[in-house]
Amino acid sequence: MRSTFYAALRPAVILSFAVALQAPAAAATTVQVPGSYTLSLDGSDLTLTNTFSASTTQARPVSFTGIATGSRGIGILGQASGLNGTAGRFELTGSGNSTGAALVGNNGAGSTTTNGAYGNAGLFQLTNAHNTSPGVGIQTNGIDSYGLRVINTSFTDFSITHQPSGDNGGIAGYFEINNPNVQFGETAVLGINSGGEVGSGHNGRYGNAGAFVITNTNNFDSALLGKTTSVQGTGVEGDDFSTGAGGTAIFGVSVHGLSAVFTGGSGGSGTCSYDGSAGFTCPSDRNLKDHFVVADTRTILERLEAMPIYYYQMRGAALPLRYLGPTAQDFKAAFSLGGDDTKINTANEQGVALAAIKGLYEKLQQDEAKMASQDARIATLERRLSIR
Secondary structure, eight states: EEEESOSSSTTTTTOOOOOOEEEOOOOOOOETTTEEEEEETTTEEEEEOOOTTTOOOOOSSSSSSOOEEETOOOOOHHHHHHHHHHHOOOOOOOOOOOOOOOOOOOOOSOOSSSSSOOOOOOOOOOOOOTTTTSSSOOOOOSSSSSSSSOOOOSSSSSSSSOSOOTTTOOOOOOOOOTTOOTTTTOSSSSSOOOSOOOOOOOOOOOOOOOOOOOOOOOOOOOOOOOOOOTOOOOOOOOOOOOSSSTTOOOOOSSSOOOOEEEETTEEEEEEEEEOOOSSOOOOGGGOOOOOOOOOOOHHHHHHHSSSSSSEOOOOOOOOOOOEEOOOHHHHHHHHOOOSSTTOOOOHHHHHHHHHHHHHHHHHHHHHHHHHHHHHHHHHHHHHHHOOO
């Protein structure tokens, strides 16, 4: 069998050499190529190996180099058409190679004074619309290794909302869905963790599906920022689909600060926060309010007295807990507060309770004054009767 390794994979591709091997298909053949390279053929596998010794003065010996000078040239093209074939494979096998990389992509093209889109350092693309596999599959078996680690050390801001300026840092990872035909449920970033023991009695902390951490104590930005510009979009959504009780859709922890902060919305510019105390802290600043009208607390008391109060349970609840309170429909009918008759704003509920308490106090004061007046009249009548 005669196998020929050609220098030109495409017209615009330039390689340093061309070698012809003459060997039986079943026998392994090795040829020493000028420049400390070894080209070997074992059956149908063609391997190019760098044979530089550790003492060589060459700074970065290269085992395989492809150079493209055309406008759309390809330096190295690997194609596999067989079942389960691999178009390209890069491995590190040296036990002492602690900082090497199996694959490095470097793009130094473009202007050094003008910002612009000058191409990617690496691009992996699926062109088959029916292919449901990942564009990039990354796997690690190391104890403390990373499946994917992205580091940005630039001082240029390539964020979504800011123009390049000052000493702003770049983005370490950018994930985008830019398809107008995208269907519901598509995700720009998906993290899945299936690790840990499975079975009864083996619950434990087996790592996160995704972790965003800021380690600089002087950095006041968010470890995770969720943003949406759509009419009904959601900046951050937490879903828990665990089959048993105890899962958490969103979990916030703070040692010295606030574990949750919610700011603004269609109802105003207020901010509610939770700091680990008995409840949320929400704004009631006079400067955030207008159109004041003094409430008729006696009327509110009378309407509250007429409104039904129930014990109830929530449908679909994992635990049959009992609650006490009104329905949103009865609350809306009694006080005409809030946006619709399916929800109760806690501020309105608290306001009604406070107003009713005040109205009850005013009624008690009025009743006590009336009783005191009656007691005085009775005492006067008793004195007149005693004189007779």
